[in-house]
Amino acid sequence: MDFSRVALTADEQSFQDEIRDFLDTHVTDDVRRRDRETGDNFDEAVHLAMGAAGYLEREYLPEDRGGFDRVRRRLWELEKRRVHVPWVTWGTTLIVARSVETYGSPEIRDEVMPKVMSGHVRLCLGYTEPDGGSDVATCKTRAVRDGDDWIVNGSKMFTTGAHNCQYVFLITNTDPDARKHKSLTMFLVPLDLPGIEIQPLWTVDGDRTNIVYYSNVRVPDRYRLGDVNEGWTVLRGPLDTEHGVTAPNPDGLSDVSILQHQGSFMAAVLDRVSSVVGREDVTGLRRVDDGSVAYRLGHSVARVESALSTPNMYGRVALAQAMRDVAPELMDVLGSASVLPIETDGAIDDGASGYLFRWAPLCGVYGGTLDVFRNMIAQHALGLGKPSYARSR
Ligand SMILES: Cc1cc2nc3c(=O)[nH]c(=O)nc-3n(C[C@H](O)[C@H](O)[C@H](O)COP(=O)(O)OP(=O)(O)OC[C@H]3O[C@@H](n4cnc5c(N)ncnc54)[C@H](O)[C@@H]3O)c2cc1C
Missing domain, CATH: 2.40.110.10 (Butyryl-CoA Dehydrogenase, subunit A, domain 2)
Structure with missing residues (x-):
């Protein structure tokens, strides 16, 4: 794994400027607010704008067919994450589109693929x-x-x-x-x-x-x-993608595991909570000066950092489990005002840790539960054999 800093060429820098400008124009506070209200994790106007600008196609295609090169792909992924682009429907579309290309008849490919690229079909x-x-x-x-x-x-x-x-x-x-x-x-x-x-x-x-x-x-x-x-043959590739069983690219320009989007959100919540506990309250006290608060925060930071750098399927389990364990710690550190949701008067961290707490169980369920992934690791990665649920005498 290469952890060195990537020095951008002038072209790459201007690409980063271009996509920052594009994303700041289209992914507005209104988009994010609407997304929270609907729970859709999708915004059609943003999606169509990405299609019209050619970004969907360049993200879908491999580099040798006109897609992003490694550095541009990474910039695109990280910039989207930075502005919280609603992402879920493009994620499922990408998975299925590859199967349509591989297994669909020419007629179906013609019906579907161009409109996937323009954003009109999801x-x-x-x-x-x-x-x-x-x-x-x-x-x-x-x-x-x-x-x-x-x-x-x-x-x-x-x-x-x-x-x-x-x-x-x-x-x-x-x-x-x-x-x-x-x-x-x-x-x-x-x-x-x-x-x-x-x-x-x-x-x-x-x-x-x-x-x-x-x-x-x-x-x-x-x-x-x-x-x-023969559906199982068709399903295996998409299931592997969703499970995150593939190893990260050793050039360091890809997520080390699936659920990194969720992980970076967790890290941002941790930053926000750290800044709240470092502030003086009306009596001049800072929460972080209480040793138990400092310990729980430090422990949470260590958990999140290690989960973020854990690769493959192990990373998926580490991130989802860390989220379940860290979110209640953060809420405890902040006290009862942490249950107030975003944009509510008195919400001590603007609802961030409370949201993380409610999101955490789901991250250990969708795409496969934590139990199932632990079994897969035991069986396929560690070679421990099939679990036996027979009652021992
Ligand atoms: C927010 C969200 C979005 C989702 N989106 C999609 C989607 O777009 N499309 C889609 O098809 N599905 C989707 N899912 C479904 C998700 O993939 C399933 O919930 C998940 O695979 C678990 O299936 P289940 O809920 O039926 O639980 P079950 O399979 O019924 O499991 C019940 C319990 O038994 C445990 N268990 C089951 N099998 C084993 C085993 N072999 N070893 C140990 N423990 C086991 C599980 O861990 C769990 O605790 C989504 C789920 C959520 C929560």
């Missing part, structure tokens, strides 16, 4: 079901062949962004009698087909996700991705 993930999401292969949503179409019935939980998307990357069961990894077929289902109902679902931190019901939805076969009953 794609979401339809994996989790009401009966469970950790084991995605135990899918109950049925797709039954009917001539040139498939009839889809079932329901999916937590289809984040569905209400801002045009297609869902849907796991279906096309052979209930087969072994589970041989029973799946993937579709890119247009979300405006008759029989699809999207219901909102808000999480404890105020994010919006959805329950999506599929009732006798007629999906033309051309929307199938990959072969019938």
Whole structure:
């Protein structure tokens, strides 16, 4: 891993100036406020502006096909993070678009990809079901062949962004009698087909996700991705991306693990709390002069720093667990005024640590729970074998 500072060339510096200017123009306080109010984590106007400026395409494409080079890609990622661009729907779109390119027919690629690049088409993930999401292969949503179409019935939980998307990357069961990894077929289902109902679902931190019901939805076969009953092959790449199992690039120009966006938010909250406890109150006292406050803050800083620099799947677990442990510490250090939300009179840190506390449980659930990742690390990274849940005598 190369930790040296990157000296920007004149061209790279002018690219950074250009994107800072672009982001400051489009990602305004109004955008961020609206995002908090809706919980959408998506802003259509910002997204379309990025598409029109060519940034979506350059982020999607590899460098040898006209995408950003390594330094520009890193600048783009960090600048977006700095201004808090609503990000979730572009994240799911990127994952699915790669599968459309690999497994979609030429007709579907032509229908979808140019509009993904312009920002007019967004794609979401339809994996989790009401009966469970950790084991995605135990899918109950049925797709039954009917001539040139498939009839889809079932329901999916937590289809984040569905209400801002045009297609869902849907796991279906096309052979209930087969072994589970041989029973799946993937579709890119247009979300405006008759029989699809999207219901909102808000999480404890105020994010919006959805329950999506599929009732006798007629999906033309051309929307199938990959072969019938070979959905697991189509899914593996997207699941690996979402799980963050791939190693960081050794040039130091990529996140060392997934969830770094969440991690940098946590670090910013920590900075804010540090500045609050370092301030004198009306009696001239500073919270940080209390040894227990200084200890808890110092301990939190160490936890966050180590989590931020932990790579791969380990980093994912370290960040989500650190967030769960650090957020209540920060709220304790600040006292009861930390429960007041952002832009409320008297909110001691403008709602930052309280928000972190509500966000933390979700970061250890979406894309796979902490328990599941701990098992994956034990089994696949440490070679400890499959867990046995049999009761010992
Ligand atoms: C905010 C949010 C956004 C999401 N967005 C999406 C999305 O866009 N698309 C989508 O398809 N899904 C999405 N999800 C769903 C998410 O991927 C699932 O919640 C997650 O995979 C866990 O599935 P589950 O909730 O059904 O829990 P279950 O799988 O029912 O698990 C229940 C409990 O059992 C534990 N458990 C299960 N299996 C194991 C195991 N093998 N070893 C040890 N413990 C285990 C789990 O840790 C958990 O505590 C989202 C979830 C949230 C909270």
